[in-house]
Amino acid sequence: MAEILRGKDVAAFINERSRKDVETLREKGITPALAIVRVGEKENDIAYERNAIKRCDSIGVKTVSVILPADIAKDDFYGRLDELNNDDEIHGILLLRPVPKHLDNEKARQYIRPEKDVDGCTDGSLAGVFTGTARGFAPCTAQAAVEMLDYYGIDVTGKNTVILGRSLVVGRPLAMLLMNRNATITICHRKTVNVSEIARKAEILISAMGEIEAVTADYLNPGQTVIDVGITYSQEKQKIYGDVLFEEAEKIVDKITPVPGGVGSVTTSVLVSHVVEAAKRANESRE
Numbered sequence: 410m411a412e413i414l415r416g417k418d419v420a421a422f423i424n425e426r427s428r429k430d431v432e433t434l435r436e437k438g439i440t441p442a443l444a445i446v447r448v449g450e451k452e453n454d455i456a457y458e459r460n461a462i463k464r465c466d467s468i469g470v471k472t473v474s475v476i477l478p479a480d481i482a483k484d485d486f487y488g489r490l491d492e493l494n495n496d497d498e499i500h501g502i503l504l505l506r507p508v509p510k511h512l513d514n515e516k517a518r519q520y521i522r523p524e525k526d527v528d529g530c531t532d533g534s535l536a537g538v539f540t541g542t543a544r545g546f547a548p549c550t551a552q553a554a555v556e557m558l559d560y561y562g563i564d565v566t567g568k569n570t571v572i573l574g575r576s577l578v579v580g581r582p583l584a585m586l587l588m589n590r591n592a593t594i595t596i597c598h599r600k601t602v603n604v605s606e607i608a609r610k611a612e613i614l615i616s617a618m619g620e621i622e623a624v625t626a627d628y629l630n631p632g633q634t635v636i637d638v639g640i641t642y643s644q645e646k647q648k649i650y651g652d653v654l655f656e657e658a659e660k661i662v663d664k665i666t667p668v669p670g671g672v673g674s675v676t677t678s679v680l681v682s683h684v685v686e687a688a689k690r691a692n693e694s695r696e
Contacts, residue, residue: 411658411665414636416553416674419560423678424468430685431469434692441688442471443501443527443681444493448486448512449479454505461503464677470684473499479509486512487520494522500691501527501684524690527683529582538582541589543690546683551583553675554615554636555590557666563613563634565592571608572596573624573652574617579638583615604628614662616652624653626661633662640673 431441443465447454458474465472475489486508493502502525507514523533523545529552534545546552558565570592574580584594592613597604608614608628616624617638629635639652651668658665666672 410660411635411662413659414557414561414634414664414666414671416557416666416671419553419557420675420678422560423556423675423682424464427468427470427678427682427685430689434685434688435469437692439688439692440469440471441501441685442473442499443503443684444473444475444496444499446475446477446490446493446502446504448477448481448505448508451505457505460677461680464681465684468681468685470681481512483512486517490517490520494520494525497691499525500688501525503528503680504530506530525687527680527687529683535577535582538585541585546686547586548578548582549676549679549683550617550638550672551579551586552679552683553672554579554583554638555586556675556679557636557672558613558634561664563664565590565613568592568612569610570594570613570615571611572615572617573604573608574598574619574638576617579617583617583638618652620652621650622652622654624658626654626657629658629661631661631663634664635662635666636672637666637668638672640668 445458445461447458462472493499502521508517518530521531523531526534526545529546529548537544538547565587570587572580572584575596575598580596584596588594597607605627609630613634615636619639619641621641635653635658637651637653641650643650649669
């Protein structure tokens with residue numbers, strides 16, 4: 410049976426690291442602060458905001474909730490983002506997306522300054538990921554997958570690593586993060602031929618497709634480490650599923666992350682750590 414790589418301990422490790430950094434910053438008179446921008450009253454956004462605030466509070470990061478009406482005028486919306494971009498007391502901005510159509514979701518994604526883009530959604534942040542420089546931040550889910558590998562001591566150097574999915578949120582930035590650590594990367598997508606055959610040859614298999622239990626036994630081999638990034642809620646069964654058929658995979662592979670309780674449980678801790686890092690960088694630039 411596979412070793413189960415649970416996210417709870419990883420999140421606790423990241424949280425403790427962030428708390429120590431917060432203490433150091435406070436000794437210098439700096440309190441890391443995150444602005445959470447929510448447009449409208451969507452239940453998913455409210456739940457995510459609530460969880461982010463709870464995690465920030467537990468670590469000592471200040472939160473500022475910016476709640477805007479769903480019908481806010483475009484100029485007013487971007488004016489509010491301008492204020493946050495220019496506020497030296499705000500170190501990170503989390504814009505809950507998608508925003509209403511009249512606000513232009515693509516423009517909104519790009520509007521946050523990379524140094525405050527703690528969610529890693531702007532092209533500026535992604536450029537930093539692709540060049541391996543400290544400009545902006547990696548998308549939180551992609552970074553969470555790396556944190557899982559690091560915590561459990563899984564060295565990716567030279568490893569044949571296959572990523573299923575090429576989104577800008579996970580697949581492509583994760584490939585760059587791991588390539589920067591000298592992994593050998595193959596990205597598979599909907600047009601890839603013989604995906605299961607490619608996946609089966611991987612030493613590290615990471616699935617970020619968002620397809621319920623699509624990764625079955627024919628994708629797997631003994632000795633593999635499997636990181637399941639997929640999180641999909643089934644309305645029919647009222648249950649959260651991953652990309653990997655866990656009951657089959659657990660009997661075959663060496664190590665595997667569960668869903669829920671794996672990568673997803675680490676993402677909020679990564680978000681908060683990015684806010685703390687943004688505060689550190691801002692302070693260093695002023696010193």
